[in-house]
Amino acid sequence: MTSSSSPSENARARTWFAVGKAGVLVRQDAAAFALPTREELASLGLSPEAALASGTLGDTDCFAVAVPEDLALPPGWSNLTIRSLMTAFDAPTFYAAGTAGHVLDWHTTSQFCGRCGTHTEAVASERCMKCPKCGLTQYPRIAPAVIVLVRRGDQALLARNGRFPVPFFSTLAGFTEIGETLEETIHREIYEEVGIRVRDTKYHGTQPWPFPHSLMVGFTAEWASGDIKVDGEEIAEARFFSAHDLPLIPPKISIARRLIDGWLEEMGVPSPPDRPR
Numbered sequence: 001m002t003s004s005s006s007p008s009e010n011a012r013a014r015t016w017f018a019v020g021k022a023g024v025l026v027r028q029d030a031a032a033f034a035l036p037t038r039e040e041l042a043s044l045g046l047s048p049e050a051a052l053a054s055g056t057l058g059d060t061d062c063f064a065v066a067v068p069e070d071l072a073l074p075p076g077w078s079n080l081t082i083r084s085l086m087t088a089f090d091a092p093t094f095y096a097a098g099t100a101g102h103v104l105d106w107h108t109t110s111q112f113c114g115r116c117g118t119h120t121e122a123v124a125s126e127r128c129m130k131c132p133k134c135g136l137t138q139y140p141r142i143a144p145a146v147i148v149l150v151r152r153g154d155q156a157l158l159a160r161n162g163r164f165p166v167p168f169f170s171t172l173a174g175f176t177e178i179g180e181t182l183e184e185t186i187h188r189e190i191y192e193e194v195g196i197r198v199r200d201t202k203y204h205g206t207q208p209w210p211f212p213h214s215l216m217v218g219f220t221a222e223w224a225s226g227d228i229k230v231d232g233e234e235i236a237e238a239r240f241f242s243a244h245d246l247p248l249i250p251p252k253i254s255i256a257r258r259l260i261d262g263w264l265e266e267m268g269v270p271s272p273p274d275r276p277r
């Protein structure tokens with residue numbers, strides 16, 4: 001595990017993620033975006049020496065630098081949301097940026113002890129903030145959530161979330177509550193959101209989802225009973241779709257899309273290309 005200490009001078013090549021409320025700082029060169037260098041960060045008034053180690057990207061070590069809200073950017077620099085890094089960069093860079101954002105979010109929100117209020121200190125040997133007074137340790141939080149493709153015969157259940165900025169249809173998802181197994185989360189969430197019962201849950205795969213600290217655990221399930229009845233709040237619309245009559249679906253980088261593509265492959269239907277943005 002990487003430590004949260006400042007980068008040493010003899011490290012490998014580095015990738016720098018400068019992350020603030022507005023997103024990730026990038027320089028635009030012609031039509032392409034580039035991440036900043038250490039020198040560029042310093043010239044923008046940021047402090048690369050205060051960076052937090054945030055893992056690796058290819059053969060580079062990643063470092064996360066917090067960007068204050070009032071930072072004035074010279075021409076050529078802008079902020080991209082972590083979500084838009086999915087298309088502006090490649091998938092590994094998107095994930096590394098998400099990790100950088102997660103590490104910074106944890107560091108910012110664990111500056112004080114949650115039990116006694118004392119200012120915490122970084123532990124040198126691991127990613128941990130510790131209270132010098134009462135000893136409470138604070139590690140980064142990771143919130144598990146399930147995401148489920150429900151099948152009924154040769155159809156699959158897709159739902160449109162009323163809060164999505166783009167009106168696409170996706171698989172159902174929900175956070176695990178204290179004391180629940182992932183399977184219990186699946187049954188509870190699906191019943192709450194669309195009023196149906198499912199059976200035969202099968203693990204599919206996982207995806208870290210840095211908004212701000214989820215781990216999406218993908219499953220498939222079979223419809224067992226009940227008619228779709230949406231809650232009308234989180235879920236605006238839900239239907240069983242045929243593979244030949246798909247609505248707008250999520251981008252290929254998402255685990256929702258991997259679940260949908262796995263089903264399409266079984267149906268012998270090609271996966272549609274990502275929608276241009």
Ligand SMILES: [Zn+2]
Nearest residue numbers: 113116131134
């Ligand atoms: Zn304390």
